[in-house]
Structures are given as structure tokens and as C-alpha cells.
Amino acid sequence: MAHDDPAKTPKTQARLLIRNIGLLLSGDLKNPIFDADTVLAIDGKIASVGKQKDINPEGATLVIDAKGTTLAPGLIDSHVHPVAGDWTPRQNQIGWIDSYLHGGVTTMISAGEVHTPGRPKDLVGLKAMAIFAQRAFSAFRPGGVRIHAGAPVIEHGMVEEDFKDLASAGVTMLGEVGLGSVKDGATARQMVAWARKYGIQSTIHTGGPSIPGSSLIDKDIVLAADADVIGHINGGHTALPDDQIVALCEQSPRALEIVHNGNEKAALLTLRTARELKKLDRIILGTDSPAGSGVQPLGILRLISLLSSLADVPAEVAVCFATGNTARIRNLDCGLIEPGRAATFVMIDKAQHSPGKTVLESIQRGDLPGIGMVIIDGVVSAQRSRNTPPATTVPEIVKQ
Ligand SMILES: [Zn+2]
Numbered sequence: 001m002a003h004d005d006p007a008k009t010p011k012t013q014a015r016l017l018i019r020n021i022g023l024l025l026s027g028d029l030k031n032p033i034f035d036a037d038t039v040l041a042i043d044g045k046i047a048s049v050g051k052q053k054d055i056n057p058e059g060a061t062l063v064i065d066a067k068g069t070t071l072a073p074g075l076i077d078s079h080v081h082p083v084a085g086d087w088t089p090r091q092n093q094i095g096w097i098d099s100y101l102h103g104g105v106t107t108m109i110s111a112g113e114v115h116t117p118g119r120p121k122d123l124v125g126l127k128a129m130a131i132f133a134q135r136a137f138s139a140f141r142p143g144g145v146r147i148h149a150g151a152p153v154i155e156h157g158m159v160e161e162d163f164k165d166l167a168s169a170g171v172t173m174l175g176e177v178g179l180g181s182v183k184d185g186a187t188a189r190q191m192v193a194w195a196r197k198y199g200i201q202s203t204i205h206t207g208g209p210s211i212p213g214s215s216l217i218d219k220d221i222v223l224a225a226d227a228d229v230i231g232h233i234n235g236g237h238t239a240l241p242d243d244q245i246v247a248l249c250e251q252s253p254r255a256l257e258i259v260h261n262g263n264e265k266a267a268l269l270t271l272r273t274a275r276e277l278k279k280l281d282r283i284i285l286g287t288d289s290p291a292g293s294g295v296q297p298l299g300i301l302r303l304i305s306l307l308s309s310l311a312d313v314p315a316e317v318a319v320c321f322a323t324g325n326t327a328r329i330r331n332l333d334c335g336l337i338e339p340g341r342a343a344t345f346v347m348i349d350k351a352q353h354s355p356g357k358t359v360l361e362s363i364q365r366g367d368l369p370g371i372g373m374v375i376i377d378g379v380v381s382a383q384r385s386r387n388t389p390p391a392t393t394v395p396e397i398v399k400q
Pocket residue numbers: 176205206210231232236
């Protein structure tokens with residue numbers, strides 16, 4: 001065994017202290033604002049959250065002065081279509097994931113690697129591709145962004161054993177049901193149930209075809225399939241008729257995913273309906289990108305601002321849709337500011353010259369916040385964002 005075996009080398013603990021937090025957004029719908037100004041993280045996990053006087057700063061290896069700015073959980077994009085590395089063939093762009101990091105996105109969920117040129121549709125091929133994507137994105141994190149990928153699209157001919165094989169090979173979710181040959185409720189329901197039996201989560205495409213070759217999935221198919229996530233309930237872009245969207249909100253207990261690359265009016269209808277039904281904990285956000293309209297590094301921030309401003313949702317609640325809600329529904333260890341969770345944060349402030357008095361008010365007016373820092377697993381992944389409007393104040397690294 002080599003002398004530098006990391007398992008045998010005692011390493012010093014990485015202790016991250018963030019102090020002078022002006023506003024702490026928890027990501028938790030039930031209590032979205034914490035009365036705390038300090039966060040301590042040890043080895044990439046939140047250890048304590050509270051007042052500066054109550055948290056022992058000794059031994060901190062990285063100290064950040066938030067300078068009165070706002071700390072929130074890193075944003076989660078519940079619906080992306082990665083292919084390989086930080087390249088997308090959809091609009092032939094490289095570096096797109098790193099650009100999303102500068103939009104506050106620290107975690108991405110694949111809804112299928114469907115843009116892969118020559119995507120295999122035979123059973124062995126599609127399973128191999130899913131396992132490859134799961135492995136490759138586990139090992140490669142552009143800019144530090146954690147990408148949960150390896151999401152096979154179900155095809156006719158799959159049997160229970162296929163789902164068992166996929167699960168034992170490390171696959172944890174299906175790509176959008178409906179993007180493959182299975183487009184009927186009965187077959188989808190059977191395969192979704194097999195997937196669930198082996199711990200594989202599922203998402204279904206909802207609405208009209210996204211691009212040539214994709215197809216309509218209406219309310220009856222969505223309800224029959226009973227996938228864990230009603231993917232882009234506001235269409236991608238073509239939304240279902242209003243009465244079908246309302247019926248899905250009323251009749252399904254599953255997650256209601258609103259996407260940036262969807263119909264904005266249908267997004268507002270979904271949110272208002274969920275609010276009336278007291279199901280705001282089911283709302284999660286994604287971009288559904290890369291897409292025909294390109295990549296949107298600020299897509300999740302834009303959705304938070306759109307929903308907050310046009311549907312009159314407090315900004316701190318809208319933030320939960322892209323953090324704590326998604327973390328709970330997707331079983332992620334990030335997305336909430338609580339001990340034991342990943343020390344993954346986005347630090348924001350009111351954008352320069354926004355008329356809002358506070359960062360929350362600026363979002364409620366429809367402006368985007370400025371990002372001053374992004375921290376993933378206790379490590380600073382970005383400082384002042386190159387993509388958002390400039391934050392009025394940015395945090396400072398005071399000890400490293
Ligand atoms: Zn879709």
C-alpha cells in the first residue's frame with residue numbers, strides 16, 4: 001500500500017465559518033427565515049446554525065464575512081438534460097453547467113440524457129448509457145456542481161428484472177416517461193411501479209411535444225402512470241388546457257414541477273391552484289434545459305422572481321420551491337439549512353440599483369438578486385457571479 005493512501009493519512013478537519021449573515025433563508029416552507037447570523041460547517045456538512053456569540057469560531061480553516069448579505073441553500077434545478085461533461089449538443093455549447101453555477105445552481109437532476117447523439121433505444125444500450133451517465137457525472141462535477149444523472153427513458157419490452165438490474169447498478173431515477181416508446185398509461189404505470197419497487201424515482205413528461213419526435217402526454221396518462229414527479233406541469237413549452245392542469249393539482253399527490261422552459265401562464269395557474277389546495281410543499285422548480293431556447297444560467301433565479309412577483313408569493317417562500325421542497329422530494333442531502341446537511345449555499349444581495357428596499361422586496365418586485373458567492377460542500381466555488389446583475393454587497397473571504 002502506498003504511503004500517501006488518503007484513508008491512512010490523518011487529515012485536519014475543514015472548518016468553514018460564515019459570520020455576519022444579514023438574512024438566513026432556510027429552504028424550509030414551514031419556517032423560511034431563521035433568526036441566525038452564523039453558520040459553522042465541518043468537512044462539508046453543516047454543524048451548527050445560530051448567533052455568533054453561541055458558536056465557537058476556534059479552529060476555523062475558512063472564514064467568510066457575509067457583510068450583512070443573505071445566505072440561502074444552493075439552488076436545485078430539478079429538470080436538466082445533460083449529455084457528457086460540460087457540453088451540450090442541443091445548441092452545441094460548452095461550459096453551460098459552470099454558467100448555471102453563476103446562477104446559484106449547485107445541484108442538478110437529470111430528466112434523461114436524451115440529447116445524446118445516437119441515443120441507444122435497445123434495452124442493453126439504454127441501460128448501459130444510464131449506468132455510464134450515473135458514473136461519469138458522479139465523478140465529474142463542473143465547477144463543483146453536483147449532477148445526479150443516469151436516467152434511462154423507458155421503452156416497450158422492459159421487464160421487472162431490468163429495473164432491478166438498473167437499481168443494483170446504481171441508477172436511482174428514470175428519465176421523462178413519454179420520451180421513449182412507452183406513451184400509454186397502463187404500460188407506464190407498470191414500469192413506474194417496478195422502478196419504485198427498486199428505489200428508482202420517476203418523472204413524466206406533461207403536455208404537448210417539446211420538439212419534433214416528442215409527443216403529447218395528457219392528464220389521464222399522467223394520472224395513470226403515477227410517476228413521482230409530474231415533470232413540467234406547465235408544459236415544455238406546450239401546456240395542457242387549464243382544466244387538466246387543475247385536475248392534476250387536485251387529483252395527484254405527486255410533485256408539481258414548474259419549469260423555466262414552459263408556459264408561464266400555466267406556471268402561475270399551477271402555483272395558484274397548489275396554494276389554494278395547501279399543496280405548496282409539492283411545488284419544485286427546474287429549467288428543462290438545454291432546450292430549443294438554449295441554456296439559461298439564471299433560469300431558476302428567474303422562476304423564483306417570476307413566481308414571487310406575479311403570483312404574490314413571499315420571496316423567501318419561492319426560494320423553498322428550488323431548495324427544501326426539491327431536496328425532500330428528491331431525497332437530497334442539500335437544500336435545507338440544518339445540521340447534518342451539505343454545506344451548500346448561495347449568498348445573495350439586492351442587485352445594484354434595484355428599487356426594492358431589501359433583497360426579498362427586490363425579488364417580489366420581479367428583479368433578480370445579485371449573487372455574491374456560491375459554496376458547495378463547504379468549498380467556495382464562485383465569488384461575485386459573472387452572470388447575475390451585480391450584488392450591492394458581496395461576502396469576503398477573511399481567512400483561508
Ligand atoms: Zn419533457
